[in-house]
Amino acid sequence: MNKQKCAVIGCGFVGASIAFSLIQEEMFSELVLIDINQTKAEGEAMDLSHGLPFVHPMKIYAGTYADLADCFLIIITAGAGQRPGETRLELVRKNVEIFRDMIPQITAVTQDARLLIVSNPVDVMTYAAWKLSGYPPEHVIGSGTVLDTARLKYLLGAHLGVDSRSVHAFIIGEHGDSELAVWSSANISGVDLDSFCDICGACDGETLHRLYEDVRTSAYKVIEKKGATYYAIALAVTRIARAIVREEHSVLPVSAYVNGHYGVSDVYFGVPSIVGAEGVEKVLDIPLDGSEQQQLEHSVQTLKDVIAGLDL
Template sequence: MASVPGQRVAVIGGGGNVGASTAFALIAKGIPVEVLIVDVSEKAALGQALDISDASFMMPGTCRQATFKEAGQADVIVVTAGARQMPDEPRSNLIDRNYAIIKSIMDSLQPIKSTAKILMVSNPVDVLTHIAQTTSGLPREQVLGSGTYLDSGRLCNALSDITGVSPTSIHAYMLGEHGDNQFTGWSAARIGGRPLLDHPKLQGVDLESINKKIAHKAYDIIDAKGSTYFGIGMCAATIAEALLNNTSQVFPLVHYVESFGCYMSWPGAIGSDGVEQSFDVKLDASENEKLYVAIKAIKEACAKYT
């Protein structure tokens, strides 16, 4: 029998669509890791684990059902559990419903491995990452959230369609809040080492319409099929991979930004210790106004759960 990989990633809420998509992406990416599926519905967790394990026979990773206690000793703990966002419902409405869920999860994971990293995916992720840190007892740099990584990927895909350049070669971020107050950092965006907005194919393009389309895409998906999961599952798996492999890659994700005094979606480099660096993004005046609107909304929400 093949040996079990030494590193573990636990997926809390793995019985659901987002959790299962994250677990499957971890296996499909060929990461040599043991994936633990945990859910309050043990039957759903078992079903997903058995199904995903069928996809692992040609991959170095393995997948099985596990308990909350086992999950607390994982190297990376991905939390996807939470109340589902309804069509046209602002992410902020989920806070009260999800606070009790997140606190219960953190209590069930105890004692949490001191070197573990917690990756929050549940919405509203900026506020719930703050709640996860305060209830888990882990240092701030070890608790992060998926943030606007997926939104930024959607942005780069849209810009790729316009410019004809690969989305991986476009450096542009959605920033501030993963929610209705997110905005595009157009002035800081780059392509081929030059300002993105200097690209000839972007001249005369309605930037605000792009921003609105990106910000609303999740609602379009929810309206059409009930929830989003494939995109965010791949994003969560990619962040987990960077944490495991100590890559120091930069992602637009939720982490505590000292200069702003709160958890928010902002570019940060991550490695085996969690968030290693946070970057100073140069924005123009109008973008800074949007930034502080987002920060104010996050701080007001977090103040209720300190």
């Protein structure tokens, strides 16, 4: 297995943006692009390759599933796009059928890769990829609520007038309408959020709820305005890839397999986890207050209800 080899399956807006983001990092020496439209993959590979004199040497090419045999990280973005007004969960049946065809083609050539799922609805699709692949659950990861958490940090930082990198707060649960903000443990560089707000007089419960709603509806607003979201998710996926390839043991709210944590089992959802070379190395049980626990249980049940109808 070549730890410096990565593949992106699906060369639409999201896949191409991820590939563009990845070539600016010195993580990989080889990048394979795969798409049902081979000509599209070839065009993206050519376009990206023409920029290599500005970054670092690597091989970029349009390939086939056979090229995945020694691939360490396989990023899957393939699937139907989310249409204006359509929820992520409404995409599920179309995309599961795509996975039923695609995943066996991956497992036919490799059993050792790390799968990073980006296709929506990402939590259900990550569960489907795990079931269909037979891989260890820690080797099958979804992008989860990494982007949602970044949106929360950005919006809360902008509201408070602080660098978003100083904001420490998580969105967890479904990457979708039932996700929740964990306000009870949120802090600004170690200063409890409530205390920080008391000092600055900058927010109250109503304001925090509005910020959460802005996070939850962000994708819909972007899709309405420009047709798709792809730049921010590309950066989020690159962050996850870096944690895996460089064995960073970073804490990120990826979509991880949860079996016993938070009182729930046999489900994937966005949850703070230690991410490294093995994929999800440990799921973390961060403190939740009573209301947050109830919201998480509702979010998980939403996902399990969908999974139950998929015959996986």
